Amino acid sequence: MNTPGLPPVRHCIDTLPFENSFASLPPAFYTRLMPTPVPSPYLVCASKSAAALINLDTEQFSTDNFVQTLAGNRTPAGSDPLAAVYSGHQFGVWAGQLGDGRAILLGDVPAPGTSSPGTMELQLKGSGLTPYSRMGDGRAVLRSSIREFLCSEAMAALGIPTSRALCVTGSDMRVMRETPETSAIATRMAPTFVRFGSFEHWFYNGRKEELKILADYVIDRFYPELCDAANPYHALLSEVTRRTAHLIAQWQAVGFMHGVMNTDNMSILGQTIDYGPFGFMEAFDIRHICNHSDPQGRYSYQMQPRIGEWNCYALGQALLPLVGDVETTKDALQVYQPEYERTLSQLLHAKLGLQSVDVDDDGLIDAMFILMQNNHVDFTLFFRRLGDLRIDDPSQDEALRDLFLDRPAFDAWAVQYRTRLRQENRRDAERKAAMHAVNPKYVLRNYLAQVAIEKAQNKDFSEIARLLDVLEKPFDEQPENEKYANLPPDWASQLEVSCSS
Template sequence: MTVHFPFQNSYSALPDSFFARVAPTPVAAPRLIKLNRPLAVQLGLDPDLLETAEGAAILAGKTVPDGADPIAMAYAGHQFGQFVPQLGDGRAILLGEVIDKDGVRRDIQLKGSGPTPFSRRGDGRAALGPVLREYIVSEAMYALGIPTTRSLAAVVTGEHVIRETALPGAVLTRIASSHIRVGTFQFFAVRRDTEAIRRLADHVIARHYPELRDAERPYHELLAGVVARQAELIARWLLVGFIHGVMNTDNSSISGETIDYGPCAFMDAYNPAQVFSSIDEMGRYAYANQPRIALWNLTRLAECLLPLFSDEQEKAVAEAQDILGAFSEIFSTAYQAGLRKKVGLFTGREGDDALIQDLLEAMAKNQADFTLTFRKLGDSAVDDSADARAQFMEPAAFDEWSGRWRARIALEPQSAAERQAAMHAVNPAFIPRNHRVEAVIQAAVNDDDYAPFEELVQVLAKPFEDQPEFAAYADPPLPDQRVLRTFCGT
């Protein structure tokens, strides 16, 4: 029986200027490392067939399935603030689109599948390490309830790629509600192709914001919709200590999903200025800068849409500024509401925000682990001896704050057990800690050992459960295990 993909492709029906038609480059000896079987079923695919040699060949780009219309998407982008008029999919090829079990259109893309016209002298390939990192982190984000691209499969190619040294090659099959970015709009804006911008905006509305089709000002509402989704997405990132690492406009999704997991990382000790990416030397994309950068990226999108707003430049700019002005309130509302849940507050009172800010400041001064502090705080709601204070270099700093917190939660109607359950539902015990991810990668790259990878993926699929048998995965790194820099896969 042949592997069947029920493709219904819409993006490749757009004008040729939107993409380049290019087939994946065949690889020598594809071998499936991991198939996300539940996701395959959700996409209407047969996981048993995908796990065959035929399936591995498709997932590695060696064979193109029937109905596919392989393309590399064109886009531009600001990279660390510097505009590049042509980027595009340099090592990714969109096989096509399917409609999943919930009626949602989803892209199926091969990442690391060979050069395209946008490769800019690159080899178009991916090394095994970045493929495993994206699989682990994207699926962890999904389990945390954060909008994200997904990972359907990881395949080794039987070939090596050359980076600083020769490394095993691999291909990731990535699933997204689309791969349309702020940079996609910028690609046409810099070319002053207003008609293409309109076609792209209409496509985005039909695909991601269908409720806007009959709006009186659909393009204004489109910008407002993207602003709202991005504001809420960044709030969710901050609430779990996630740092994207490369928030370029070409890595900013119009759908509101987290996309392009390169040098991403989760914080261990809380530090608003934390940076992991080896290429972010100035801290542009530090943890606490992410809301500001998201608004900066959205402003670039607004600039692209101005010709669709009004023929009068001043009027269009004023209208765009008014829409962008909503970002801060949407973000702040989502972020503060999330923080209140993290500390077990379910009604609003004057002084709550200051109480939470005092905790964050004490955490930063005491190098308290971000994830464990909040998780243990949930335990503290029912047990005074719970060791949230053990996360602080000076436990007295926690004790002072805890007294005020206990007085505040005493005013809430929930029982201690109800509060703990609610806090545990938003404060994960398990995140993809950097040292764990690096250990998994080293085992795979050096020893062809994927057992650690499988176990980590298993643990991270249930981040809010205690999982006593895997308790060590919740531990922060020892000093000699700390990962201080993460790297892009290019």
């Protein structure tokens, strides 16, 4: 416990005060089991900022005890390892029982400064077989673990709700995917890993008692302000729907694509979880599919908002027995569209440096996206360079214009944009600072992750550390790291990410 006025206590891995609130649920919700050890584990990467959330001493990173514990070779005192059961819709099809097929929850620890309940669960992803592994081997591979680690921390730095990644530990033990690959374990953190599919599991099995137990647990622990609502389950569904809409608007505004928005990958807290074949938009294409395993484009960039709402309706179906009736359930879901539209509008206005809302703004924004689509403009560079535009000096637009093949079309849109900016009478320097504070210069491009992965596969982990350092300050200029903001090289267009990990 921390004493007010004194520096926070820095824990070692063995003194973290573990509890496991999820283990207080009845045994039907999980299976207690230990992680399966791996031979000769080693540290691949670790996040100081994630460690700070739980007051973990970062000097622990260099200790064998830290590595052995978070590789699953030993169990920290006070932890109560378990794998949770859940179900879900995968690519729109009911998949039945799923569950933690390769993730084991150690427990939750205090996380001072985080929102209610002020704790973080620590989960080992890739720590061995569980009763829910189905045809899998319970392991994760190095490449996907590095991608999840980097993106979790990058999203946090962008201010987007997300699970966090404490570290990745590796082992030379091989696992088979398309080819043999090196295994790894990612330690990820979130207040809870309860997901939409956790509720679907009990609904589709006709077990209302367990459904109510889970809903009451989530409300009491994570939404205590809803306890006194006239209908707490209606209030829960409405708030989760609102948070989900808000989250997906943030994804769209930064060009992030999740890739696998199955209901079992949707957090009940409205956080980004379960990073798999994700991607950040580069050459803008509203129909872009970042997941090679999704040929129909269900989870394309343009579909994410609709799928987010679809998933909320799936959650509403699962909660229907508690909410009471169809009309009351539908009422809770009505918050999605206005919340999404309001949030996205606010974010886009900020990205364009607009402080007010004008009746013609939708037309200006629509024209901008059509222009970006027609020219396949790099998403991140466009918004970043737009902040450098000077209202009364189009001659300084060259870096921005160079992103477009059809420069006259850009010039025509820029005239409209400048006209709109003049309505606000805002100085260029002030607007630029505001735009650069919301339009990142650095995002986790696929090719950057790939370079780090290939070096790590040869036991050189230095590029992961360098990339993490860059991504933790995405809005800063960082002139010494300018290369990380460059357009992707030609070979990057051949990269593919899929559900295989």
